[in-house]
Amino acid sequence: MPESVRLKIKRQNRPLQAPYWEEFEVPTKPAMNVISCLVEIAREPRTFDGRKTTPVAWESSCLEEVCGACTMVINGRVRQACSTLVQNIAQPVVIEPMQKFPVVRDLVVDRSSMFRNLRRVHAWIPAEGRFEGPAGPEHSPELARERYEMSRCMMCGCCLDACPQVGPHSEFAGAAILNQIELMNSHPSGKDDADNRLEALMTKGGAADCGNAQNCVRVCPKNIPLTASIAKINRELTVKMFKDLFS
Numbered sequence: 001m002p003e004s005v006r007l008k009i010k011r012q013n014r015p016l017q018a019p020y021w022e023e024f025e026v027p028t029k030p031a032m033n034v035i036s037c038l039v040e041i042a043r044e045p046r047t048f049d050g051r052k053t054t055p056v057a058w059e060s061s062c063l064e065e066v067c068g069a070c071t072m073v074i075n076g077r078v079r080q081a082c083s084t085l086v087q088n089i090a091q092p093v094v095i096e097p098m099q100k101f102p103v104v105r106d107l108v109v110d111r112s113s114m115f116r117n118l119r120r121v122h123a124w125i126p127a128e129g130r131f132e133g134p135a136g137p138e139h140s141p142e143l144a145r146e147r148y149e150m151s152r153c154m155m156c157g158c159c160l161d162a163c164p165q166v167g168p169h170s171e172f173a174g175a176a177i178l179n180q181i182e183l184m185n186s187h188p189s190g191k192d193d194a195d196n197r198l199e200a201l202m203t204k205g206g207a208a209d210c211g212n213a214q215n216c217v218r219v220c221p222k223n224i225p226l227t228a229s230i231a232k233i234n235r236e237l238t239v240k241m242f243k244d245l246f247s
């Protein structure tokens with residue numbers, strides 16, 4: 001392992017301002033991740049050629065690949081800075097903000113569009129009035145296992161960032177949102193509201209916009225079977241369309 005880590009970081013002072021690049025060098029430490037490099041830079045922000053600069057802005061919280069806050073593009077791949085060890089990647093480490101979300105500053109992006117879409121598609125199970133009644137329907141162990149896989153999503157946005165169908169050219173909500181709908185629709189108590197969720201998808205940005213490029217599956221840090229969720233949603237949409245047609 002070399003004694004120092006070289007980093008090339010894409011920076012941006014404010015939303016909509018022109019980005020620029022700065023290079024840094026920090027001393028290597030054992031098991032150093034990209035967040036530790038950013039912390040080192042923040043201690044005394046100087047570029048590789050000795051010029052004083054401002055600390056790089058980034059977000060993080062859990063530091064164990066659970067919250068998704070530290071998601072950024074590292075060496076061309078969208079991933080979490082807390083779980084990316086510099087010893088495992090090429091140098092200089094090239095770091096950019098996520099590409100499908102507006103930049104707030106440096107590596108901090110605004111991912112609120114993802115959460116707005118979760119609201120739009122009713123990605124929850126209404127609980128009002130359910131506590132007083134009898135216990136809800138049971139999960140079979142098979143269904144629980146299947147739903148556990150889907151439930152591991154941390155809404156990091158990697159799947160949206162890597163998807164060619166997500167962007168200003170389309171209103172496609174993205175794999176994470178479709179996966180959440182399937183997670184709720186497959187819950188024995190969530191089925192009651194399944195039609196509402198599917199209805200929201202039948203407008204613009206629904207499952208039909210997925211081009212099946214599979215980039216989402218390749219970048220998902222939780223290995224969620226996203227294309228399987230999308231295929232299930234597509235089947236549910238087809239059934240709903242026929243039901244609506246003949247009702």
Ligand code: SF4
Binds near residue numbers: 175
């Ligand atoms: S399969 Fe492709 S088009 Fe569909 S959500 Fe995944 S990356 Fe996007």
Ligand code: SF4
Binds near residue numbers: 152153158175219223
């Ligand atoms: S599905 Fe995977 S990549 Fe997409 S937001 Fe969830 S955890 Fe991140």
Ligand code: FES
Binds near residue numbers: 063065066081083
């Ligand atoms: S800080 Fe939570 S995923 Fe990296």
